[in-house]
Amino acid sequence: MDWSPLIAAHVVAALYVLVLGPLNIFRRRRDRTHRIIGYTWVSAMYFVCVSSFGIVTDGHFSWLHGLSAFTIITVTLGLVSAIRRNIVAHRANMIGSYIGIAIAFVFAATAPGRAIPLLLADDPGTAVVVAALVLLTVxxxxxxxxxxxxxxxVKVVHTGKAPV
Incomplete structure (x- = not known):
């Protein structure tokens, strides 16, 4: 398969989204770390969604492009909800967006003729190196x-007695 720079960047950004998502979903604290990882995740998510419109098979959009459009909306709603301190809506939109991209990834990784299965068949070493680099940078x-x-x-308490 001939990997265009757009497809390669799309796949790498999708891997970042898949790895960063659980870091924030399962962290107990919602602090500065949550916000930095969250903004990184949102940026990667927008890139994945927007770049998908440049990846068209046989000149036609697929259901994945509809999912991308929907995800742009849900991620934006999640971001706005966080800014407005509506944590319930924020959590629902972000977790829903993550589940959507996880479903899209499973499809992209298992459907015959898609880029990921072809890469795994043709050059598994590259796939392993890319996955390892994503994990290391995350x-x-x-x-x-x-x-x-x-x-x-350490709090030192003076009792007035000599140490034994």
Whole structure:
């Protein structure tokens, strides 16, 4: 298969979306780390959705393009909900968007003739390297933005007695 730069960038961004999503969905704290990972995820999600319109098979859009249009709307609604502090709507839109891209990924990874199965068949080494690089950079991002815990200072109590 001839991989265009657009298809390659689309696939890499989709991998970022798939890895970053659970980091925020399953984290207990909604803090600065959540916001940085979230903005990175939203940016990658928009790229995946918009770039999909440049990837057309046989001159026709598919149901995946409809999912992309719908996802642009749901991610935007999720972002606006977070800004308005409507956390229930924010969570529902973002988790729903993540589930949608996970379904699209399963289809893209298993349907014959699609780019991912062809890459896995023709050049599995490249697929492994790309996946490893995505995981490493996501790990690096998480380590860079996670809260640093500092040990609490030890409280010294003076009793007036000499140490034994």
């Amino acid at each position: 790990g690096g991002l998480y380590l860079a933005v996670r809260p640093r815990t500092v040990a609490a200072p």
